[in-house]
Amino acid sequence: MQGEKRRGGVGPPDPTRDAWAELAEVFASAPVAQGLVGPAGTWLKVNRALCRLLGREEQELLGEDVAPAMAPEDRARLVERLDHLLAGRRGSLLFDGRVLTGDGFGVWCTLALAPLETARGRRVVFQALDISNRRSVELLLRNSEQRYRNIFNALAEGYWEVDADGITVDVNDTLCAMTGLKREQIVNRPARETIAADGLASFDHNLDLRRRTATRSYETVLKRRDGSGLAVQMLSTTLTDGEGGFDGSFAIVVDISTRKAAEISLRASEQRYLTLVQSLQDALVLIRKGRFEFANEAFARLIGRPAEEIPGMSAFDMFTPTDARLQRERHRRRLAGQPMEPEYEIQLRRWDRSLDRFEDKPSRWVRVHIADRLDGDTVIGTLRDVTEAKRIEADLRKLSRAIEQSPVGVIITNAQGVIEYANPKFLADSGYEHTEVIGATPRILRSGLTPPDVIRQMWLTIQAGQPWRCEFQNRRKTGELYWDMTLVQPIRDPEGRITHFVAIKEDITARKQADRQVWEQANFDAITRLPNRILFTDRLGQALMRARRTNEEVAVVFIDLDRFKAVNDTLGHEAGDELLVAVAQRLTESVRESDTVARLAGDEFTLILPSPGSHADLVAVVRRVLESLRAPFHVAHGREVLIGGSLGVALYPRDGDSTGELIRNADTAMYRAKESGRNAYRFFEPTMNAEMVARTNMETDLRRAVAARQIEVHFQPMVDASGKAVIGAEALVRWVHPTAGPVPPAEFLPIAEEIGLGPDIGHIVLDCACRQAAAWRALPGREHLFVSVNVATRQLMEDDLATMVATALDEHGLPPDALVLEFGEKVLLHDGPAIEGTLLRLAAQGVRLAIDDFGTAAASLRRLKRFPFALLKVDRSFIRDILEEGDGALLVEAMVAMARKLKLGVVAEGVETEAQLKRLSGQSCDMFQGFLFGPPLPPAAFGDLLAKPPRD
Helix, strand or coil: CHHHHHHHCCCCCCHHHHHHHHHHHHHHHCCCEEEEECCCCEEEEECHHHHHHHCCCHHHHCCCECHHHECHHHHHHHHHHHHHHHHCCCCCEEEEEEEECCCCCEEEEEEEEEEEEECCEEEEEEEEEECHHHHHHHHHHHHHHHHHHHHHHHCCCEEEEECCCCEEEEECHHHHHHHCCCHHHCCCCEHHHHECHHHHHHHHHHHHHCCCCCEEEEEEEEECCCCCEEEEEEEEEEEECCCCCEEEEEEEEEECCCHHHHHHHHHHHHHHHHHHHHHCCCEEEEEECCEEEEECHHHHHHHCCCHHHCCCCECCCCCCHHHHHHHHHHHHHHHCCCCCCCEEEEEECCEECCCCEECCCCCEEEEEEEEEECCCCEEEEEEEECHHHHHHHHHHHHHHHHHHCCCCEEEEEECCCCEEEECHHHHHHHCCCHHHHCCCCHHHHCCCCCCHHHHHHHHHHHHCCCCEEEEEEEECCCCCEEEEEEEEEEEECCCCCEEEEEEEEEECHHHHHHHHHHHHHHHECCCCCCECHHHHHHHHHHHHHHHHHHCCCEEEEEEEECCHHHHHHHHCHHHHHHHHHHHHHHHHHHCCCCCEEEEEECCEEEEEEECCCCHHHHHHHHHHHHHHHHCCEEECCCEEECCCEEEEEEEECCCCCCHHHHHHHHHHHHHHHHHCCCCCEEECCCHHHHHHHHHHHHHHHHHHHHHCCCCEEEEEEEECCCCCCEEEEEEEEEEEECCCEEECHHHHHHHHHHCCCHHHHHHHHHHHHHHHHHHHHCCCCCCCCEEEEEECHHHHHHCCHHHHHHHHHHHHCCCHHHEEEEEEHHHHHCCCHHHHHHHHHHHHHCCEEEEEEECCCCCCHHHHHHCCCCEEEECHHHHHCCCCCCCHHHHHHHHHHHHHHCCCEEEECCCCCHHHHHHHCCCCCCEEECCCCCCCECHHHHHHHHHCCCCC
16 A cells, blocks of 8 residues: 555655756756766766757767767877776876867867766766866967067067066067077076176166165166177166065166267267257247237247248247246236346247147247337247257256266366366265365375386376276275276367366275185185185196296195095085085195195095105105095084095106196096095006096996987896795896997996986886886786886985986876885985985885895984885895805894884895795795896896796
């Protein structure tokens, strides 16, 4: 009965059925196009929004392949992502593509694909969001940006934007043309690098004023590519951030390099103007009853209205309302016979033809002269345009103020050198009062340090009418010395006679000090204050020149510190710098004052020993230097370190006749000393060159091999605890020399590390390992295969290893647990935060970390526990001794037990016999590796190995 009631509709509703019906209606009516894709890549369900987007009916789509819904160029991407999701290799995916509508038109959509597990298996939810409007906006923005850049680069003046730190943000093509530099040579570099030395003072001063003055105009000098200077006017404006804070500045840059010519041109223009004013007719007007009766062409040009249109026009319309009232009052008083000034100045407005009236603002100054009064109220007046004269007068006032307020000193003397004028800047620089300077000569500044010949040559030059520029070291009134850049220019009268001299004097003391500082920075090491490579080479060249004249010897000693890098890595760079300073002091104390101690780079020092004496004398000096390096050093708040050094000695003229040859041979001898066990010295011998050539050739060939990706990667199998199934592979680098054949890694890897190829080789190995792992994991039954890659400690410290690993995994579609990174046990000896941070980032990514060759170094177990390692590899030397009498088996057992306590997996390396495997089988090892299971194999051979059944 209950069933019948429900079928008849009188029973209670079924909530589950109603919920599914509501969900189906939500799916069907959702505004976002949605569909459900089955394992075969066909539509299982589609909603109405998707049907509208595709222009198809629901029955037409169901059962059809999904790919045709996309534009042809986007189909492969869609199919690839659907395959990944249906196979369970990816989570949700999001990408942009074009969906084809019913009329074949492509609509840009953001596609969201998400896996869905159902009772019938894995499905993929397909959603498409129309973003065609957004793409249109993006295109408009790109076009707008291009138009802005075209306008920006078309500016006739230079444009220069600088951020708050003085770094160039942007420049236009005009500024690049001014300097002769490319945009990338200016942008993102300090703005000061584009300023010439004689413009830095002005530039720095105004750069500092940016924070207080919104807009500034000043002059400076740009440094051109060819080394010349270009005088410019900078019209600078301060930029602020969103909160009103200082955010940099931008400047319009105007070329004023032809200033001298412009000044001459200005004077000529003024002279032409005076001549023109004297030769042109003045404006002449006849006014009767307040209206123009006649006006000549000069007046017509003055107000900008044709002469024939002027008669009948009110004489007061060309004035502003205020001036018109004044002129009417003058006219009334004149008619009344009252005395009036015959001349006065007033401003006129010009005729605006487009508006058929006078402009609102006056534009011309004129001097009006009322000639006389005729019959009744008729007057004749002349008007002279004095606008330009008033501008010149204003310019002269500004010029006078500019000289008075000039940032450089200016003095004017008569032809005999007696000072007649001195501006305030000169008085401030010299320290003298105005009364002490006028009537004196520039001799009051002399310090006695300028050679008399220079002063004599100056007078001969300026008296001949030529300008003179020179730097003087003068003395202020206080007795203080200062540097003065002086330009003396003769002034001639109209007959060409020299009547005066004008001297422009700039205090360049700060610049000279800066030049000295730059010279010291260029020639001395910043840490030790010893001569650097540049000054060392120069002094060696001078020593060789003297030795050739005196027929004496010169010894060059090349020093490389031993174990310096370990100090730098373990105690930090500050301790390393302390050590370098201490080494410099000991070396200096170990040689004569006439000798040179220099630091070339890193931990390399050199000595120049002119006239070293006998061989025994030279050996005594070398041993004294070596002993000074062997003694303990105290750095990092008294921490004692021992380093030592390797010394190489080359002697002029026996071992070379040039600086380059001597340095090279001393360096070669140093390498021989280092190879012989370090903390030793060697004199150069000719046979060393052959060995160095062989090493150099090896370096060259290795560089070529890395560049051409001729470095190979072989893979040695790693088997599970049963010793039968291959579950992983260790990637091992190999190099086959084109002529010498296979080169052992122990020979070429140290050289690669020394010449900086270690990171490149590491990247090759990591990329190859990930690529092969991705291919092998696709084989049946090999879904969990992993690869293990060795990483040098130096690479861990210097490179962004975590980013490189994440990139490699992403490029090859590998999960992090498919990769194991092996580090030598010595990594536990390093206590730097950089290493610990990198290891933590790698572990956080899900990559497993392993300690390789465990037991071969005095590692810190405390750090082993602190660092995020997952695996411990027992070194092959312990496995080799496991069958012998003694402690071999006990050591392995102890290592395994310790690893278990630390929750580390254990890999036994170097398993070569069944007996070793049998002995290890009871040690709870997780994995085995060694020639018993297979040697390192090329990728193809390793793939064949994976295809074979497991070992019996």
